[in-house]
Structures are given as C-alpha cells and as structure tokens.
Amino acid sequence: MLQIISLLLENKPGALMRVTGLLSQRGYNIESLTVARTLDPELSRMTIAVEVDPGLRQQVIKQMNKLINVLQATDLTESPAVTRELVLVRVRTAQQTRAAVLKEAEIFGGRVVDSSTEGFAIEVTGDPEKLNEFIDVMRSYGEIEVTRSGAVAIGLENKKLRLQPPVPTRAGNELEENVQ
Amino acid sequence: MSTLMSGARMLLECLSREGVDSIFGYPGGVTLPLYDVLYDHHIRHVLVRHEENAAFAAEGYARATGKVGVCCATSGPGATNLTTGLVDAMMDSIPIVAITGQVTSKLIGSDAFQEADTFGITRSCTKHNYLVKRLEDLPQIIHEAFYVAASGRPGPVLVDIPKDVFQAQGHYQHVTAIHLPGYKVFTEGHTGQIRRAVQLIRLAERPLVYAGGGIVAAGAATELREFVERTGFPAVNTLMGLGALPSTHPNFISMPGMHGSYAANMAMSAADLLIALGVRFDDRVTGRLAAFAPHAKVIHVDIDPAEIGKNRAPDVPIVGDVKRVLIRINQALAESKAKPVAQAESGCRAWWEQIRRWKQEHPLQPVSSDSEIKPQHLMAEIDRLSEGHAIVAADVGQHQMWAAQLIRFNEPRLWLNSGGLGAMGFGLPAAMGAQFARPDKLVFAVVGDGGFQMSIPELATITSFGLPIKIVVMNNGYLGMIRQWQELFYNNRLSAAELDCFPDAEKLAGAYGFKGRTIEKPSELAAALEAAVKEPGPYLLNVRVSPAECVYPMVPAGGAINEMVLGPPQPVAEAAQ
Numbered sequence: 001m002l003q004i005i006s007l008l009l010e011n012k013p014g015a016l017m018r019v020t021g022l023l024s025q026r027g028y029n030i031e032s033l034t035v036a037r038t039l040d041p042e043l044s045r046m047t048i049a050v051e052v053d054p055g056l057r058q059q060v061i062k063q064m065n066k067l068i069n070v071l072q073a074t075d076l077t078e079s080p081a082v083t084r085e086l087v088l089v090r091v092r093t094a095q096q097t098r099a100a101v102l103k104e105a106e107i108f109g110g111r112v113v114d115s116s117t118e119g120f121a122i123e124v125t126g127d128p129e130k131l132n133e134f135i136d137v138m139r140s141y142g143e144i145e146v147t148r149s150g151a152v153a154i155g156l157e158n159k160k161l162r163l164q165p166p167v168p169t170r171a172g173n174e175l176e177e178n179v180q
Numbered sequence: 181m182s183t184l185m186s187g188a189r190m191l192l193e194c195l196s197r198e199g200v201d202s203i204f205g206y207p208g209g210v211t212l213p214l215y216d217v218l219y220d221h222h223i224r225h226v227l228v229r230h231e232e233n234a235a236f237a238a239e240g241y242a243r244a245t246g247k248v249g250v251c252c253a254t255s256g257p258g259a260t261n262l263t264t265g266l267v268d269a270m271m272d273s274i275p276i277v278a279i280t281g282q283v284t285s286k287l288i289g290s291d292a293f294q295e296a297d298t299f300g301i302t303r304s305c306t307k308h309n310y311l312v313k314r315l316e317d318l319p320q321i322i323h324e325a326f327y328v329a330a331s332g333r334p335g336p337v338l339v340d341i342p343k344d345v346f347q348a349q350g351h352y353q354h355v356t357a358i359h360l361p362g363y364k365v366f367t368e369g370h371t372g373q374i375r376r377a378v379q380l381i382r383l384a385e386r387p388l389v390y391a392g393g394g395i396v397a398a399g400a401a402t403e404l405r406e407f408v409e410r411t412g413f414p415a416v417n418t419l420m421g422l423g424a425l426p427s428t429h430p431n432f433i434s435m436p437g438m439h440g441s442y443a444a445n446m447a448m449s450a451a452d453l454l455i456a457l458g459v460r461f462d463d464r465v466t467g468r469l470a471a472f473a474p475h476a477k478v479i480h481v482d483i484d485p486a487e488i489g490k491n492r493a494p495d496v497p498i499v500g501d502v503k504r505v506l507i508r509i510n511q512a513l514a515e516s517k518a519k520p521v522a523q524a525e526s527g528c529r530a531w532w533e534q535i536r537r538w539k540q541e542h543p544l545q546p547v548s549s550d551s552e553i554k555p556q557h558l559m560a561e562i563d564r565l566s567e568g569h570a571i572v573a574a575d576v577g578q579h580q581m582w583a584a585q586l587i588r589f590n591e592p593r594l595w596l597n598s599g600g601l602g603a604m605g606f607g608l609p610a611a612m613g614a615q616f617a618r619p620d621k622l623v624f625a626v627v628g629d630g631g632f633q634m635s636i637p638e639l640a641t642i643t644s645f646g647l648p649i650k651i652v653v654m655n656n657g658y659l660g661m662i663r664q665w666q667e668l669f670y671n672n673r674l675s676a677a678e679l680d681c682f683p684d685a686e687k688l689a690g691a692y693g694f695k696g697r698t699i700e701k702p703s704e705l706a707a708a709l710e711a712a713v714k715e716p717g718p719y720l721l722n723v724r725v726s727p728a729e730c731v732y733p734m735v736p737a738g739g740a741i742n743e744m745v746l747g748p749p750q751p752v753a754e755a756a757q
Contacts (some may be wrong), residue, residue, distance in 0.1 A: 013313075014303070014311070017300065017303055018303060021303050021304055025304050058489070059490060065364065066484070069362055162364075163362070164360060164361050166358060167358045167359075170198065
C-alpha cells in the first residue's frame with residue numbers, strides 16, 4: 001500500500017541523501033519523491049510516496065523523525081489531505097482523432113501546451129489515480145510519452161510544529177565560568 | 181579578540197573544551213596539518229596499527245566510561261577502514277566522534293588521490309555526520325557532534341574535514357548553544373503511561389524485568405536495583421546489559437536469548453508482565469517473535485521512540501530516559517500503600533519457586549575435565565580472578581557467549597562486547613581503549629583464536645604504551661561458532677572453519693616485548709591465569725581448549741526461546757534405550 005509522507009526538513013547538504021538512504025536501508029521502495037524550498041528558504045518540503053506494509057507506516061515516520069535535519073514528518077495517508085500530481089503527455093495523433101483527443105483532455109481538465117501536425121503535448125494536474133486514467137485514455141489514441149512529477153501533498157489539519165529550543169553547550173558554560 | 185589560529189588548532193581547542201584527553205588515530209596525507217599541531221598538544225594521541233582498531237578503541241574508551249570516545253583517520257582508505265567501528269557503535273548505541281581528513285575542497289569530486297565520499301559512505305554508519313566546508317563552521321559542528329553523540333540514544337558522529345580547512349587561519353568563536361530544531365531528545369516519560377505501568381506492576385503475578393544496554397547508557401543501575409528490590413521482581417540482563425543489575429544480586433536470573441540460560445528463557449516465556457527497560461527486543465533475545473513471551477503484557481521504556489513497537493507492540497509504551505522514568509516509578513511505588521501482588525506472600529513465592537526450579541533443573545555451570553581445558557572452565561577461572569570487578573572485553577563467537585554466561589559483572593561498563601554488529605576483531609582494541617580510560621582497572625581481553633588474529637598488529641600499540649592488558653585467547657583451533665553451526669545445521673561439513681595455524685604465543689608476545697605462554701592442561705590453568713594477572717605489564721595467555729565444545733543452551737535460529745537445545749545430541753544407541 002502507498003504511504004504518503006510529508007516532510008519538513010532543513011535545506012542542508014546531504015539532507016535529501018539521508019531521507020532516501022534511510023528508506024532504501026530499511027527496505028522501503030520509493031514510488032515518488034518531490035522536494036522544493038518552502039517560504040523559508042532554509043527549509044524544504046518533501047512529499048514521498050512509498051510502498052509500505054500498513055503495519056510499518058508508523059515505524060517509517062518514527063525513523064524519519066529521528067533524522068536530525070527533519071523538523072517534522074507527517075503521515076498523510078489517512079489524514080485529511082490533498083494530493084496532486086502533474087503529468088505531461090505527448091500524444092501522436094492522426095488528423096481524424098485530433099478533435100477527440102482535445103475533448104478528452106478537456107474532460108480531465110487538461111491544457112494543451114504544445115500543438116503540432118504530429119500531435120499534442122498536454123498538461124494535466126490531479127489526483128494520481130485520475131492521472132492514471134488520463135494516461136490510459138491517451139494511450140488508446142496512439143503512441144504517447146509521459147513524464148510525471150510525482151505526488152505533492154498538503155495536510156488539511158493544522159499540525160503544530162514542535163521545534164527544539166537551543167541547548168547551552170558545555171564549552172559555552174566553561175567560557176562563562178572563565179569570564180566570571 | 182581571540183588569537184588567530186589554524187583550523188587544526190581550532191579543532192583541538194574544541195576537543196579540549198569537550199574534555200577529550202585521548203584520540204585514537206592513524207595519520208595520513210590530508211591530516212598532516214592536524215598531526216603537526218598534535219605534536220606538542222596536551223591531548224594524547226594513541227597511534228594504533230589499523231584505523232578500524234582506532235574506532236574500536238574509541239568505543240572501548242566510551243563503553244568503559246560513558247564519555248565520548250574520539251578516533252581519527254585520514255581521507256580515503258583511512259575513513260573507509262573506520263566504518264566497521266562506526267556501524268558497531270551505531271548498533272550498540274555507543275557515543276564516539278570520528279574525525280576524518282578529506283582532500284582539499286577544490287579537489288572534492290575529482291577522484292583525487294586518497295579521495296573517498298566519506299560523507300556519503302558514512303551516512304548509514306552514523307547517527308549524524310558532517311562535511312566541514314568553511315573554517316568558521318568548525319567549532320559549531322564539533323560541539324554539535326559531541327552533543328549529538330552523547331545525548332538521547334547515543335551513537336557515532338563523523339566529521340569530515342578537508343585539508344584546506346585544517347590549514348586555513350581563523351578565530352575561534354565560542355559556541356554557547358547548540359541549536360538543532362529537528363533533534364528531539366526525550367527525557368521525561370509520559371505521566372499517564374507511567375501511572376498505567378505502575379498499575380500493571382501492582383497486578384502482575386509473574387513479573388520479569390528485562391533490562392538491557394539502555395540501563396548502562398542512561399547510568400540507571402542504581403535506579404534499576406532500587407526497583408528490583410522494592411518490588412522483589414526477578415530480572416534478566418541482556419548481553420548488552422550485563423552488569424546493569426549485579427550478577428550476584430539475588431534477584432538476578434541471568435542472560436536470556438539464543439545462548440541464554442534455561443531459567444531466563446523459561447521465565448520470559450511464562451511471565452505475565454515484562455518490564456522492558458532500555459532494550460530493543462533483538463532477534464537474538466526473542467527468538468521467533470510470534471512465540472516470544474506469549475502470556476506477557478509489556479511495559480517498554482526506551483529513549484528512542486522508533487524502538488517502541490518496532491518488534492513487539494507494548495501494552496504500555498514509555499518514551500523517555502530510563503533513569504528518569506525509573507525514578508518516577510520507584511517514587512510512585514514508594515508513595516503507594518498497596519504492595520505489588522507479586523510481592524505479597526503467596527504470588528511472589530510461587531513465581532520465585534518456579535524460577536528456582538528452572539535454575540536447578542538446568543543451571544549454567546562450568547563444565548570441567550581432567551584431560552583437557554573446557555572453555556567453560558576457563559571462563560569460570562577468569563570469573564574467580566575478576567570477582568565481578570574486572571573489565572572484560574570480549575571478541576565475537578563462542579568464547580563471547582561462554583564469557584557472558586559464566587563471568588559475573590557487579591557493575592555496568594565492565595563487560596564490553598560487540599553485541600549488535602558482532603564484529604570480530606573488536607575485543608583487543610576495545611580492551612586498549614578501556615585500559616586507557618581506566619588505568620586503575622584489571623582489563624582482560626578475552627578473545628578467540630580467530631578474532632585475535634584479526635587484532636595481532638595492536639600488540640605493538642599495547643607495548644608502546646605499556647598497557648597491562650591480560651590477553652586470554654580461548655584457542656580451540658576453529659572459528660568455533662562457525663564450526664558449531666556447521667556441525668548442527670550443515671551435516672558437520674566443516675567448511676573453512678578450521679584455523680590450523682596459530683603463532684607460538686610465547687614467541688609472538690616476546691617479539692613484541694612482553695610475556696606470553698601457551699597452556700593446555702587443566703591443572704595449569706588457575707596458576708597460569710594468576711601469573712598473568714600478577715604480571716605488571718601485558719600478558720598473552722594462549723589457552724588450548726577442547727576443540728569440539730558447543731555453546732549450550734542454544735535456541736536454533738527462528739525457534740521459540742523456550743525450545744532450547746540444552747546439550748549435545750545424545751548418541752542414537754543411548755537414545756534408543
């Protein structure tokens with residue numbers, strides 16, 4: 001079963017490697033992964049879709065939370081959330097089916113981003129399941145080429161972000177003693 | 181204004197401030213600037229003979245004291261040689277900081293001489309790791325590294341430092357605070373869960389304390405003892421927890437697990453409440469998980485939330501420092517008037533009587549013979565000399581299991597072994613680190629003839645520093661645990677199990693400048709060990725033991741822990757009678 005995880009992590013060198021490494025190390029298969037900066041440029045938001053036995057979902061979250069660069073790991077699989085994905089499809093289509101292809105794209109809320117005598121490039125956003133259907137439909141019209149973005153998700157519940165406060169260092173304490 | 185200093189000096193400044201007195205290391209091209217500063221620095225550098233042993237020695241230091249151990253290696257091969265020790269520290273939650281040199285920043289990624297992707301390679305070998313890109317980040321990173329290594333669930337942290345960062349000049353900026361917003365350290369357990377735990381403790385009729393390495397890491401031995409004495413509950417210590425409750429304590433049963441005692445495993449299987457303290461329900465303890473402690477409710481206290489429910493879903497999960505949690509449980513028990521049921525006359529007596537019966541039926545007893553030295557006899561003799569107070573660093577294999585079964589430890593941090601990783605070659609360098617940390621202590625390196633031969637180069641380090649370690653080789657001429665499994669599960673086809681060559685111990689030790697001896701008669705054993713202990717310097721005692729002995733009890737892999745094999749299979753003719 002696919003688990004959707006939303007991670008808020010520090011935008012530090014190696015942070016992505018730590019997340020992907022942890023998943024492969026523990027034997028979880030990544031279905032898709034997207035990452036980009038947040039409003040705070042020092043943080044990134046990552047959405048991971050991962051193939052996990054439902055009984056292990058909590059374990060994955062706990063392991064993610066142990067990564068020092070991860071500020072928050074949230075399991076969105078069953079909590080209120082919106083998941084979207086973007087797909088770009090290039091479909092080669094004969095003259096007589098062009099209109100039908102456009103009609104289908106419209107049904108899926110797609111947008112034509114390129115048109116040529118050979119066919120179209122169409123962009124569709126939606127639920128990953130919906131995109132699967134769209135791809136199936138396009139395939140019935142001819143040869144297609146597909147690039148998917150991977151899922152991005154946002155939780156619809158307010159989840160309090162708990163950050164750890166600074167901890168005084170032993171070295172720093174010694175300094176204060178020296179000053180006194 | 182602080183003085184201008186090189187990155188190398190700044191590193192030593194940071195280490196001094198962290199209270200580091202020893203570094204176990206091996207120099208190389210890119211760490212030359214560091215070694216130049218070490219030349220006349222007060223921090224002692226211990227030159228080992230292989231980087232892997234630098235990591236093991238740092239672990240030995242940390243295991244024997246609880247302080248962070250430090251090791252150091254150069255780029256490329258130096259760093260890759262450290263990795264076994266890093267993984268070992270990761271598996272056993274041992275706080276060490278590893279410093280590695282890296283090629284000059286502008287050469288990173290160019291396949292330069294002795295370049296390796298240390299940061300990438302050690303990602304999964306460490307609790308956290310760093311690549312220092314700018315000198316101004318160095319103090320912050322070093323102090324963070326020590327904080328991360330020692331806090332929460334301890335573990336190894338690696339800091340990779342390019343040569344140009346060692347050479348750059350800068351000012352040491354005092355680091356007054358560590359700010360890791362995503363690093364959660366859990367200390368206090370949840371009050372409601374602690375209350376629920378106390379309720380279960382009150383109601384249990386067949387309770388058992390299952391205490392592990394977490395007690396040692398948390399320094400919670402006193403609190404554990406108070407808990408056990410307050411409740412009267414029986415307790416087992418895991419391989420990593422030996423010494424957490426003194427082996428001579430009347431409530432101590434022994435070690436559970438694959439080579440645990442009959443009584444400990446039967447008690448686990450029959451208990452109605454397991455109080456699991458700083459343990460991780462490792463497969464070597466639980467055997468077949470589905471059949472493990474089937475009647476027991478479980479209270480699981482651990483500082484790492486990911487351990488809770490990983491292997492066994494607890495009835496009462498408590499995430500927190502086991503020391504703090506035990507203090508609160510003890511308090512709650514002290515304040516309450518109602519005594520635990522198991523402590524009340526009837527309940528406790530029945531359960532204890534049962535445990536005593538199990539102990540009597542199949543005790544862990546030192547076997548001995550007149551013709552050959554039995555490995556168990558050797559361990560019993562070491563135990564006699566140690567009296568529960570010596571540090572024993574074991575290697576990995578049969579001798580490790582016999583030592584764990586038969587040598588008593590009356591304090592934590594005396595028994596040092598590679599528990600999770602099972603890394604051969606651990607024992608001798610770990611003993612070195614421990615002896616540096618505890619010069620006052622009698623330190624035994626109890627090793628097999630296989631693991632010892634992985635560590636022979638370190639005899640030079642032992643001589644250099646005059647470490648009075650007593651190296652006891654339990655020499656059965658085999659990779660004994662391999663032989664045991666091949667005998668039991670592979671039709672006795674002994675493939676690559678025999679070690680048919682072992683150096684003459686007297687000559688070998690003599691070549692390194694200290695005394696050594698080989699013995700094979702049971703009558704020689706006691707006196708030879710006593711002589712080794714009396715020797716002011718190091719001593720190598722090679723003990724030829726009976727080659728074909730197997731470690732029992734044994735729970736075959738995948739078996740339930742109450743389905744132990746208690747001894748060698750009886751000859752068929754006898755069985756038929």
